[in-house]
Amino acid sequence: MAKNPPDRKTEAANDTITVRPVRRGDLDQVIAIDATVTGLEKQSYWRSVFRRYGTAGEHQRQFLVAVSDRRVVGFVIGEVRDWEFGSPPCGWVFAINVDPEVRLAGVGTRLLQALEASFRRAGVRKMRTMLARENTLILSFFRSQGMMAGSLIPLEMDLDA
């Protein structure tokens, strides 16, 4: 097993990273990060996400980017939803991703903290997300941030053609 890595990378990255709302000019870099991670380039999907979350200008919907040296290195998208699944208003994290080249440097933590702050300003006191149980990397990330299994259980079924 590997020994503990030094934390210098984390500290250095935290010093130089800014988290701010997405701008139209960031979109190509966001699409590139998503394409690197998922292997699929989804131009029209991301343009519609930008229209929905990137231009809201309020705390209900958030599309934030982490910028280091004028380069987008990560993004997070979230929204406050009221009384969905019978639950009081809570903040949902829909997507979070970090450029693989700068992972393990605290970028994801900074993004999530910024989203948490915006949810708090919107008056909610619970944050949720949902992801595939095979997605160990992101599952571990959310766990490391203090998230645990919640009160909702996702269920699904295949529908006949």
Added chain:
Amino acid sequence: MRLQTNTSLALFSVLEFARDPTRHIPASEIAEKYDVSPHHLAKVLSELARAGIVESVRGVGGGYRFAANPRRVTLMDIIHLFEDLSPAVAARTEGKEVTAVERALAAVLSEIDELAKATFGSITLSTMLRLVERQQTASKSDQDKPA
């Protein structure tokens, strides 16, 4: 998924070692804390050492110390060392025709197992140590509350 005694003991031990990676902890100290026989614990620690999670320290003040990366090792990595995680129902009915009832029950049990595996596989030792701290803080603030 029901954890065997050895597995629970391994998890307790690893977390004790990971809380202070610089400290050599004698096996007897852990045995006493968790009320188990030192002989029983020795087997568990030896398996953990073989896997590189802990390393033995010889001489006066010897014992074991943590040797892995707590941000990389998950609870599942430890559990894997002590548990057979193959589907139990399929093995039991080997050589016989599996009934619809057994298949239905296996599907439900497998759903539970998959959730358990995803949970254990996503919790690193670092995350667990933070949970331990949170429990300590919560328990301390409960004690400090006026009766």
